[in-house]
Amino acid sequence: MGPLADNDPDGHVDQAAAAMLEALFTQSPIGLHLVDPDLRVVRVNTATPWMRAAGLEEIRGRRVRDVYRLVDADVEALLKDVLDTGTPLLRHVVRILVDDPPTERMFEVSALRLEGPGGKVLGVGAIAVDVTERERAQARTRMLDRVRERVGRTLDPAVIGEELAAILVPDFADVVTVEVVDAVIRGDDPPLAHAPIGTLVMRTAFRSAADGTAQQVHAVGDVRRLAGPTPFTQALADLSPRMVRLHPGTPWLSADPALAKAVRAAHGHSLLVVPLALRDAALGLVSLYRAERSPAFDEEDRALAMEVGTHTALCLENARRYTREHTIAATVQRQLLPRRPEAQAWLETAYLSLTGADPGAWYDTTALSSARTALVVGKVSGGGLEAAATMGQLRTAIRSLSAFELAPDELLARLHDTADRLATERARLPLGDPLRQEKLTADCVYAVHDPLTGRCTAASAGHLAPLLARPEGTVDVLGTPAGPRLGSAEGAPFAAVEADVPPGSVLVFTSDPLLTAYLAENPGPLASVSRYGARPLQDLCDALVYALPAGMGVRDAAVIVARTRVFPPDQCAVWPLAPDPTAVSAVRRRTREQLAVWDVDEETAYNTQLIASELVTNALRYGRPPIELRLIHGRTLTCEVRDADMAAPHLRHAGTVDEGGRGLFIVAQLAQAWGTRLTGPGKTIWAEQTL
Numbered sequence: 001m002g003p004l005a006d007n008d009p010d011g012h013v014d015q016a017a018a019a020m021l022e023a024l025f026t027q028s029p030i031g032l033h034l035v036d037p038d039l040r041v042v043r044v045n046t047a048t049p050w051m052r053a054a055g056l057e058e059i060r061g062r063r064v065r066d067v068y069r070l071v072d073a074d075v076e077a078l079l080k081d082v083l084d085t086g087t088p089l090l091r092h093v094v095r096i097l098v099d100d101p102p103t104e105r106m107f108e109v110s111a112l113r114l115e116g117p118g119g120k121v122l123g124v125g126a127i128a129v130d131v132t133e134r135e136r137a138q139a140r141t142r143m144l145d146r147v148r149e150r151v152g153r154t155l156d157p158a159v160i161g162e163e164l165a166a167i168l169v170p171d172f173a174d175v176v177t178v179e180v181v182d183a184v185i186r187g188d189d190p191p192l193a194h195a196p197i198g199t200l201v202m203r204t205a206f207r208s209a210a211d212g213t214a215q216q217v218h219a220v221g222d223v224r225r226l227a228g229p230t231p232f233t234q235a236l237a238d239l240s241p242r243m244v245r246l247h248p249g250t251p252w253l254s255a256d257p258a259l260a261k262a263v264r265a266a267h268g269h270s271l272l273v274v275p276l277a278l279r280d281a282a283l284g285l286v287s288l289y290r291a292e293r294s295p296a297f298d299e300e301d302r303a304l305a306m307e308v309g310t311h312t313a314l315c316l317e318n319a320r321r322y323t324r325e326h327t328i329a330a331t332v333q334r335q336l337l338p339r340r341p342e343a344q345a346w347l348e349t350a351y352l353s354l355t356g357a358d359p360g361a362w363y364d365t366t367a368l369s370s371a372r373t374a375l376v377v378g379k380v381s382g383g384g385l386e387a388a389a390t391m392g393q394l395r396t397a398i399r400s401l402s403a404f405e406l407a408p409d410e411l412l413a414r415l416h417d418t419a420d421r422l423a424t425e426r427a428r429l430p431l432g433d434p435l436r437q438e439k440l441t442a443d444c445v446y447a448v449h450d451p452l453t454g455r456c457t458a459a460s461a462g463h464l465a466p467l468l469a470r471p472e473g474t475v476d477v478l479g480t481p482a483g484p485r486l487g488s489a490e491g492a493p494f495a496a497v498e499a500d501v502p503p504g505s506v507l508v509f510t511s512d513p514l515l516t517a518y519l520a521e522n523p524g525p526l527a528s529v530s531r532y533g534a535r536p537l538q539d540l541c542d543a544l545v546y547a548l549p550a551g552m553g554v555r556d557a558a559v560i561v562a563r564t565r566v567f568p569p570d571q572c573a574v575w576p577l578a579p580d581p582t583a584v585s586a587v588r589r590r591t592r593e594q595l596a597v598w599d600v601d602e603e604t605a606y607n608t609q610l611i612a613s614e615l616v617t618n619a620l621r622y623g624r625p626p627i628e629l630r631l632i633h634g635r636t637l638t639c640e641v642r643d644a645d646m647a648a649p650h651l652r653h654a655g656t657v658d659e660g661g662r663g664l665f666i667v668a669q670l671a672q673a674w675g676t677r678l679t680g681p682g683k684t685i686w687a688e689q690t691l
Helices: 003-007 009-027 075-085 132-150 157-168 182-186 231-238 251-255 257-266 299-336 384-402 408-427 513-521 524-532 537-547 583-597 602-622 663-670
Strands: 031-035 041-044 089-098 103-115 121-130 175-181 200-208 223-225 242-245 268-278 281-291 347-351 361-367 373-380 442-450 455-461 467-469 475-477 496-500 506-510 559-564 572-577 627-633 636-643 673-678 683-690
Touching: 075 089, 075 103, 075 121, 103 132, 132 157, 132 299, 157 175, 157 200, 157 299, 175 182, 182 200, 182 299, 200 281, 231 242, 231 268, 231 281, 251 257, 257 268, 257 281, 268 299, 281 299, 299 361, 299 384, 347 373, 347 537, 361 384, 361 559, 373 384, 373 506, 373 559, 384 408, 384 442, 408 442, 408 455, 442 506, 467 513, 467 524, 475 513, 506 513, 506 524, 524 537, 537 559, 572 583, 572 602, 583 602, 583 627, 602 627, 602 636, 602 663, 602 683, 663 673, 663 683
Parallel strands: none
Antiparallel strands: 031 041, 031 121, 089 103, 103 121, 175 200, 175 281, 200 223, 242 268, 268 281, 347 559, 361 373, 373 442, 442 455, 455 496, 467 475, 467 506, 506 559, 572 627, 627 636, 636 683, 673 683
């Protein structure tokens, strides 16, 4: 140590401290500020890069708010709080505009109250560190995390674009547009790299930090061809981003005058076009604009935008694949479902249109013998193509079973066995097949309407039940006992319920129990079905759709609406028959007379007489009384004979020397269709002819 250190250590320390302060205020890159109690600048560190252009004499004595161009913080209020309370301000980030043209920078500010002897407040000492790059890096990381967390939560390309734009504006860009290749929206394969100029794109999202005219250029939902050459077409062509400085003379803007006008109105100065690409296929574009005082895009922004674009492209590809599978499943469903309702003339039916939202849902109507109609609605668990295929199998099975004239509860029991076999086949799939892990179950309601008795018999597998709206305005759920779901391990029996359905009533079958429950509690048009009696049934269907609240539509459910009509009494003739062989001649006579009243042609009348005589002969020989003959003149001409015996006849070919056994063979040759229906106690043998 020199003499000064030995003789005057305090003086040496004071000199060193003064020298250190001087060095900090003149050489340190860290911003130092000395502010008096009136918040006027006493001294600053002019060696920091953002203060080198300003001299100390220019800012000394000026208030802090007059020296710095603050963006979003009142620094004077913060410093005043330090003066008043003595509580230090630590690492508070503020945004300040520096340089010319103004550029936004972020500084981490810490401030301490300066006190003299006796605790006198001398002012505030503040330290400011430029943390712009750190804050931007952290902001990029946070933004990328938000994109990964929030974008792609749905499988809707339009929603994906909206989610992305909501995150990017205003933190990353002032204006964002998202455009998706039109083929991707439809679920088709996207074009590979070098997508030609004129590729069709749909704008799925637009967001702006301020009101402007950019949104009026191309509305969300518009499909257009990209004019070119522009940065947009170039980015789609080689799947590389484009970072462009915008100015009034930018030549490619002439290809889209409306866009050029919008850019000028918004004072846009920087454009970053990011292709949404995956495996060398172009899925869309994200266009980001910065305007006014926002800094121009840089290489780090480009890198972040590419990461965002990669994640968004992956979400769009998932949505495209879902749309494609959904479209295929919907197409299969449309091919498997009936195009038009098939019903008797006394039951008017209509299907509410489906969009394939639930490919496992199905509906069907089948015209049965004796003017009856079968109605069925069901829903297979799962989704996609597998659900549509299983739905087709079950619908075909029901069609086949209905030909056997089974009661609704018995038909569902047979269908349950069929579903069990299908489930067993699925369980035997290879271990790696994902379908093996999906349990096959289905809900179904099957009903038969008989206009001659005015009754409807229904049975349910699962929790589906039809609604019955009567002409007087009452709306009830037919209390069909809930049987086991088709394909389930439950072995409980099915039960049927029978209800009176007066003419003018409306039956509604849906594959969604929630929709049925809503219509039961809020019947709307169903409570006034009498007003629709003379109008087309489609008017009532439309009224039901209009009455549903937002978010609950029929597009996710299979729906049948059926309206009953009066069966004319003079179109049905019934004769009880005595168990006497001479009754056959009386049957021919009565049949001939009745068909003459109905003005049936001679050939059909002759055939009907033969059919009636053969059926009555068969009942007299093999059946038990009481015996009854009924003729029904509807869409077809039906001849049926009832007796009390439960034994069903079968068709056989009689030998050459046999004296009998040809009755049912003759009936089968003359009739378009024939069959046996068990009606406890007893049976009904019927035969139909086309009129």
